[in-house]
Amino acid sequence: MNILNYKPLYKKNLIHAGPVILSQIGIVTVSLVDNMMVGHVGTTELAAASFASNVFHLGLLFGMGICIGLTPLVGKVFSQKKEAELGEYFKNGVFIHFISSLLIVILMGGVSIFLNKMGQPAEVVEKAFPYYLLLVISLLPLLFFYSFKQFLEGVGNTSISMYITLLSNAINILLNYILIFGKLGFPAMGLMGAGWATLIARFCMPLLLFVFIYNNKVFLKMFLSAYRSVLNFQKMKEILSVGIPIGLQLVVEVTTFAAGAVMMGWIGKEALAGHQVALSLATVTYMISLGIGSGTTIQVSHEYGLKNYITLKRSIYASLHLVVSFMAIMGLGFVLLRNQLPFLFSNDVNVIVIAAQLLVVAALFQIFDGIQIVLLGALRGISDVSVPMFLAFLSYTIVGLPISYLFAFVFNFGAVGIWIGFLLGLGLASILFYYRLRRLSVRYI
Secondary structure (H helix, E strand, O other): OOHHHHHHHHHHHHHHHHHHHHHHHHHHHHHHHHHHHHHHHOHHHHHHHHHHHHHHHHHHHHHHHHHHOHHHHHHHHHHOOOHHHHHHHHHHHHHHHHHHHHHHHHHHHHHHHHHHHOOOOHHHHHHHHHHHHHHHHOHHHHHHHHHHHHHHHHOOOOHHHHHHHHHHHHHHHHHHHHHHHOOOOOOOOOHHHHHHHHHHHHHHHHHHHHHHHHOOHHHHHHHHHHHOOOOOHHHHHHHHHHHHHHHHHHHHHHHHHHHHHHHHHHHOHHHHHHHHHHHHHHHHHHHHHHHHHHHHHHHHHHHHHHOOHHHHHHHHHHHHHHHHHHHHHHHHHHHHOOOOHHHHOOOOHHHHHHHHHHHHHHHHHHHHHHHHHHHHHHHHHOOOOHHHHHHHHHHHHHHHHHHHHHHHHHOOOOHHHHHHHHHHHHHHHHHHHHHHHHHHHHHHO
């Protein structure tokens, strides 16, 4: 392998991925600040935030997945310069995404009545319930923003959503400080303060989006053209045929971690809080890898539209080089700083010990996590989504979750055993996605 041959592809991926990475870092920074502030309020509050967030993420990621399905379809017609069809995809995408968002909010609101039936400590459920409802309401403005965001990524623009995300994150962090601890005359609201801050910041996102679009003549013209397009049932069906499998794949993955959080609650609130600490840190590296994966989807969809299959394949390998190198370096950092990093979130010695153990496992599983993110991004770029959904279900649910239970409660590995299941599930997914992509490569090249 000659690295010099890949250098232009590294650069091209990072041009697309860079703003996405900054956006994702911004998102995870808010989550980290949330957990740091809430963790210093109390261990029960941190455990409640973990429990509510893990359940909430099921609906969030399903909605995001439906929106993500728009990107490869837009990317393909954008590379072919089919402007009329581009407008049709946008209008029909926004319409179907809004309808699906309403249904998801109603469904997730109904889930709230089952929070007290998931085996969690009573004091954790009591604090989690109202916080969870605020998160559910915030889905509407967030998914509306994501619909626009995925269209913009399809046409190769990732910077507008980056600026909006970073601005809304700054609002969120400021409101966190004011509402959680009771500053500037506001009462100290603890965990609920974090919930209200998130809700307000997410309503700011679509408002900021309209400001950016109104002041950008190129995209304003593009959106006005989309406005004049007609609603088309076939286009909606095509968008959903790509988006729903992506959404289900994301749900399958997050269900594994949500089920892991529920099992952590069976061990105790310290294990659940330690899980949240380690997961918060691992999410930082995950989000950067997700940016590289998004860049891969954009790049692959454009090359696929132009039928440049050799360049398409080399672009995928370039992304894999980037993500494996990054995740290996971050994994080393997790191992070396495993006893120091948890202090950012909690002063509870039991929480810190558990989090330090989990970070060692995270150092290994995040390498496989990065690989599977890039491979999934490549498969989405060519609109291959149904088979990967089933492969994800096999890896995470059929294999990963039973192994988590077995190691945690039968072999008595405790919290570490649950994360061993995560590790093996992600490893299997990486292998299966690779062979799926290799099979499709043989067909095209």
